[in-house]
Amino acid sequence: MNSGRCAACKHLRRRCLSDCIFSPYFPPNNPRRFAYVHKIYGASNVGKILKDLPVSRRAEAADSLYYEAYCRIKDPVYGCVGLITILHQQIYNAQWQLDRIQAEIAALSTTTDHRSQSEVQQVENVGSSFLPDQNGVHDSNSFYDISNWFD
Amino acid sequence: MVGNSPCASCKLLRRRCAKDCVFAPYFPSDDPHKFAIVHKVFGASNVSKMLQELPVQQRADAVSSLVYEANARARDPVYGCVGAISYLQNQVSQLQMQLAVAQAEILCIQMQQEQQAALAAATAPSLVQLQLEPDDDGDEKSYFLQPHQLLNFTSNNSNANVIYDSFKKESHLYGHDMVS
Numbered sequence: 001m002n003s004g005r006c007a008a009c010k011h012l013r014r015r016c017l018s019d020c021i022f023s024p025y026f027p028p029n030n031p032r033r034f035a036y037v038h039k040i041y042g043a044s045n046v047g048k049i050l051k052d053l054p055v056s057r058r059a060e061a062a063d064s065l066y067y068e069a070y071c072r073i074k075d076p077v078y079g080c081v082g083l084i085t086i087l088h089q090q091i092y093n094a095q096w097q098l099d100r101i102q103a104e105i106a107a108l109s110t111t112t113d114h115r116s117q118s119e120v121q122q123v124e125n126v127g128s129s130f131l132p133d134q135n136g137v138h139d140s141n142s143f144y145d146i147s148n149w150f151d
Numbered sequence: 152m153v154g155n156s157p158c159a160s161c162k163l164l165r166r167r168c169a170k171d172c173v174f175a176p177y178f179p180s181d182d183p184h185k186f187a188i189v190h191k192v193f194g195a196s197n198v199s200k201m202l203q204e205l206p207v208q209q210r211a212d213a214v215s216s217l218v219y220e221a222n223a224r225a226r227d228p229v230y231g232c233v234g235a236i237s238y239l240q241n242q243v244s245q246l247q248m249q250l251a252v253a254q255a256e257i258l259c260i261q262m263q264q265e266q267q268a269a270l271a272a273a274t275a276p277s278l279v280q281l282q283l284e285p286d287d288d289g290d291e292k293s294y295f296l297q298p299h300q301l302l303n304f305t306s307n308n309s310n311a312n313v314i315y316d317s318f319k320k321e322s323h324l325y326g327h328d329m330v331s
């Protein structure tokens with residue numbers, strides 16, 4: 001029958017049976033989907049791959065087969081492996097940049113810590129002049145006690 | 152056919168290996184698994200068509216990528232190579248996020264340093280000036296730093312800007328879109 005055939009059976013010019021392995025995943029409104037898959041893998045191989053899988057996984061498998069076939073048609077030499085290579089390179093570059101920035105952060109943080117410590121030391125050196133001597137007495141000719149400035 | 156021995160493809164297909172066999176240069180007889188996996192996933196006929204449509208100098212790379220895809224499909228019959236692509240894209244996204252966070256962090260640190268440098272320049276000399284003398288009647292008093300004393304101190308931020316400018320020059324290297 002001509003009406004209601006899936007894209008696979010239309011392409012293969014055969015009857016589309018009720019238990020056709022392709023029909024759930026290759027609807028007639030998208031003939032290119034099966035054409036690509038058929039060109040790269042062949043109908044027989046695709047049928048075998050789908051039949052070896054549980055029904056619940058077949059839709060995802062059909063999608064991935066279509067994606068890989070599409071990549072192979074667009075790039076007959078490398079297919080989707082070309083994309084994997086590009087992604088590996090992107091990861092390498094991003095990791096290198098991240099390592100570089102993190103090293104800069106570490107260096108800047110060290111500079112900030114040293115500067116903070118030296119500023120704290122400077123304040124302590126000057127501030128110690130305001131402290132009373134061991135007998136709790138301030139020298140009237142020396143620095144004034146600032147501790148009550150913040151009362 | 153290399154020498155007299157048939158290539159791996161012709162051995163598996165049980166046919167005579169011709170001199171101009173399209174498979175022979177890429178499927179030597181000492182590695183039968185290589186052709187077996189490609190044949191299982193793609194089929195010998197499809198592989199032959201694909202190789203014949205390519206210039207000779209590109210066929211070796213094509214065979215390598217077909218073997219890679221076939222092995223990936225054998226390991227993961229549902230997703231094949233697409234599983235690896237999805238995983239790698241996820242890694243790229245994560246690294247992009249980490250890069251953005253690190254860039255924000257470095258910016259914060261540089262701003263902090265600028266503020267500290269400005270603060271240090273504005274306040275450090277004033278600490279030295281706190282050796283104050285009592286007023287004329289001899290009473291000991293606590294004196295706050297007077298406004299006219301503050302006006303004498305100018306901050307020097309020229310060094311703080313150097314780091315920020317060099318970061319701005321480099322920032323264009325980090326800002327491009329990573330994912331195609």
